[in-house]
Structures are given as structure tokens and as C-alpha cells.
Amino acid sequence: MLPYGRHSITEDDVEAVAEVLRGDWLTTGPAVGRFEAELTRWTGGVPCLAVTSGTAALHVAYTATGVGPGDEVITSPLTFVATASTAVLRGARVVFADVQPDTGNLDPGAASAAVTGRTRAITAVDYAGHPADYDELREVAGRAGATLIGDAAHSLGSTYRDRPVGRLADLTTFSFFPTKTVTTAEGGAVAVADPERFARASRFRNHGLVREPAEQRDPEHGGWHQEVHEFGLNYRLPDVLCALGLSQLRRLGAFRARRAELVARYHALLGGLPGLTLPARRSYTDPSWHLYPIRIHDGRRREVYQRMRAAGIGVQVNYVPAYWHPVFEDLGYQRGLCPEAEAYYAEQLSLPLFPDLTDAQQDRVADHLAAVLR
Numbered sequence: 001m002l003p004y005g006r007h008s009i010t011e012d013d014v015e016a017v018a019e020v021l022r023g024d025w026l027t028t029g030p031a032v033g034r035f036e037a038e039l040t041r042w043t044g045g046v047p048c049l050a051v052t053s054g055t056a057a058l059h060v061a062y063t064a065t066g067v068g069p070g071d072e073v074i075t076s077p078l079t080f081v082a083t084a085s086t087a088v089l090r091g092a093r094v095v096f097a098d099v100q101p102d103t104g105n106l107d108p109g110a111a112s113a114a115v116t117g118r119t120r121a122i123t124a125v126d127y128a129g130h131p132a133d134y135d136e137l138r139e140v141a142g143r144a145g146a147t148l149i150g151d152a153a154h155s156l157g158s159t160y161r162d163r164p165v166g167r168l169a170d171l172t173t174f175s176f177f178p179t180k181t182v183t184t185a186e187g188g189a190v191a192v193a194d195p196e197r198f199a200r201a202s203r204f205r206n207h208g209l210v211r212e213p214a215e216q217r218d219p220e221h222g223g224w225h226q227e228v229h230e231f232g233l234n235y236r237l238p239d240v241l242c243a244l245g246l247s248q249l250r251r252l253g254a255f256r257a258r259r260a261e262l263v264a265r266y267h268a269l270l271g272g273l274p275g276l277t278l279p280a281r282r283s284y285t286d287p288s289w290h291l292y293p294i295r296i297h298d299g300r301r302r303e304v305y306q307r308m309r310a311a312g313i314g315v316q317v318n319y320v321p322a323y324w325h326p327v328f329e330d331l332g333y334q335r336g337l338c339p340e341a342e343a344y345y346a347e348q349l350s351l352p353l354f355p356d357l358t359d360a361q362q363d364r365v366a367d368h369l370a371a372v373l374r
């Protein structure tokens with residue numbers, strides 16, 4: 001089966017990992033800081049913390065924001081459930097606001113209408129790699145006195161009005177799962193502009209441990225002493241995986257370029273086909289495309305999905321609206337809440353897109369889709 005997404009691993013990646021395995025550090029060692037520093041170049045200088053997954057990154061971001069019981073977090077339902085579930089795990093209530101029909105991104109107007117006195121954070125999702133409308137969302141967040149968070153699991157390397165993802169929100173989260181733009185197997189990161197929030201995020205990642213004597217309540221114990229002031233978790237990304245990430249980041253520019261080339265080829269190959277809508281790109285963005293999301297009209301998405309799969313083409317659907325998950329249904333969220341997101345889901349299909357996809361494989365995808373739609 002041709003997958004919808006796949007990692008690209010070279011011998012350089014293998015060697016980078018093997019080198020760490022032969023050394024003194026398996027977990028927190030020098031590769032962690034090097035990876036974070038390199039990542040910080042991609043976020044336009046906003047400092048980054050490596051963590052164990054994109055989900056951990058979201059959990060860290062909500063914690064560093066101070067999201068807790070009584071707070072509301074506004075987000076898009078057209079996302080992987082972790083964007084919302086990590087806020088619920090902090091004790092917050094998630095308020096889903098609808099998406100723009102062309103990009104599938106959180107609609108600033110809908111987000112604005114969802115603001116209440118309890119709104120603590122607004123989390124945008126850069127669906128398929130296309131940055132959300134951050135300038136408008138920043139205004140909404142500013143008026144609400146809320147923190148703007150970017151779930152950039154899809155969009156590492158993307159730019160919006162000539163600014164890189166990572167600098168567009170107060171906190172930005174990334175995922176390095178194998179289908180994402182660069183991989184560390186499992187892994188993620190959070191970019192945090194504010195130094196106090198950065199310190200809080202950094203501690204939460206490491207059990208909440210306070211190591212600096214100047215900041216300890218009882219620093220007289222001795223050099224071994226560490227204190228917990230706020231509960232945390234172990235979300236540390238090991239050196240072995242940071243070495244892989246560092247090696248992968250060297251090719252992020254090439255990954256971006258190949259993904260853009262494949263997107264342009266899909267546009268050309270599928271542009272004339274009836275019965276579908278191709279993904280839009282707003283002129284002021286330069287996405288690192290993670291997905292190639294098309295919309296299949298006339299109620300034929302299920303049929304197209306099944307016939308593509310039967311032909312060995314691993315198409316995927318991204319995503320079922322988050323509040324359709326039974327766990328949200330049980331909390332009282334009802335269907336019909338976000339009609340644009342539900343309409344998007346009803347038609348959506350992700351075609352294979354990854355750097356090592358060959359032109360010939362892509363031609364086969366396009367030919368088969370054309371045959372199915374005919």
C-alpha cells in the first residue's frame with residue numbers, strides 16, 4: 001500500500017543516531033540543546049523546548065499558559081483530537097469554533113464570536129501545513145485577554161506574511177511523528193517567546209524540578225538538592241532522538257521544496273477533473289505542505305476512499321470533527337455545532353504526499369483518481 005505520508009531516512013540519519021548510541025549520553029545530553037538551537041533558527045529566534053510528542057508539546061503549552069479549571073480554550077474541530085484533549089486534561093472546557101471553508105483553518109470571526117469572560121487561550125491549527133490567519137487571531141486574542149497558541153504539527157517551516165511559524169503565536173507546538181515534515185520517531189517541541197512561560201514549560205517537562213539554588217525554598221541542603229514547586233511530568237526527548245531530529249532538520253529545506261513540487265504537480269494533474277476541489281493557498285502564505293487535502297463532491301468520498309484503497313493507494317481522512325469523538329459527545333457536545341468543519345470532513349480525502357513519493361507513483365495516484373471519478 002502506498003502510504004499517505006511517510007518518513008524519509010538517509011544513511012546520514014542512521015549515522016547520527018549510531019554516533020549517540022556509541023557515546024556517553026542516551027537521554028538528556030548535548031544533542032538536545034543542539035536540536036533545540038537548530039529548531040530555534042526555523043522559528044525566527046523564538047526559543048524551543050524538545051519534548052516527547054506533539055501531544056506533550058500541547059500539554060506543556062497549556063500548562064505554561066496557566067490553563068486550568070474554569071478556563072475556556074477556543075480551537076478548531078478540524079484537527080487531531082490531541083489539540084483539544086490536552087486542554088481538557090488541564091481541567092479547561094474546550095469551545096469549538098468553525099473553520100474557513102477554503103483552508104480548513106480556524107475562522108477568526110467564529111473564534112471572536114466564541115469569546116467569553118472565561119476565554120484563556122485560542123489555539124489555531126495550521127491545517128495541512130497552511131498557516132492560520134494569525135494577524136486576525138492575534139487581534140481576537142488581544143481583545144479577549146487570551147493567549148494565542150499555534151498547533152503547528154503540520155507546518156514547521158511554513159511562513160505567513162514573510163514571518164516563520166513559531167513567531168506567529170505566543171506559544172507554538174510541533175510534532176515529529178513519522179508522517180510529519182521532519183521526524184524523531186516520536187517527538188515534539190514547543191516554541192515559547194515569554195521567558196517566564198519558557199521557564200514554566202521547561203520545568204513541567206522535567207517533573208517540575210527546580211535546580212537553581214537561588215529559586216529554591218530551602219537551598220541549604222547541598223549540591224544534590226532539587227525541589228518540586230508545581231507538579232510536572234517526564235516529557236524529555238532523548239539525545240538519541242534529538243540527534244535524528246538534528247540530522248532531519250538539515251533537510252527541512254529540501255523536504256519543503258519537494259513537497260511544494262509535488263503539490264504543484266497534483267494541481268496540474270488534477271486541475272481539470274470534475275467533482276472535486278483542490279486545496280487553496282492564500283497568497284500571503286508559503287506552506288510546508290504536510291497533507292494534500294482534496295474535497296470530493298456529490299457524496300462520493302466514501303466510494304473514492306474505498307476504491308483508491310482497493311487499488312493499493314493509502315488515502316486518508318483528516319479529520320473527523322474533534323467533538324464527534326464519543327468522549328466529547330458524552331460531555332454534551334452535539335453534531336451541527338460547526339457546519340463548515342462538518343461539511344469539510346464529509347468531503348475530505350488526503351492523497352499521498354511525502355518527500356520520497358516519486359513522480360511515477362504520483363502519476364498513478366492521479367490516473368486512478370481520474371478513473372474513479374469518471
Ligand SMILES: *Cc1c(COP(=O)(O)O)cnc(C)c1O
Binds near residue numbers: 083125175176177186
Ligand atoms: C500529529 C498531531 C498532533 C499530535 O502529535 P503527536 O506527535 O502524534 O503526539 C497534534 N495536533 C495535530 C494537528 C497533529 O497533526
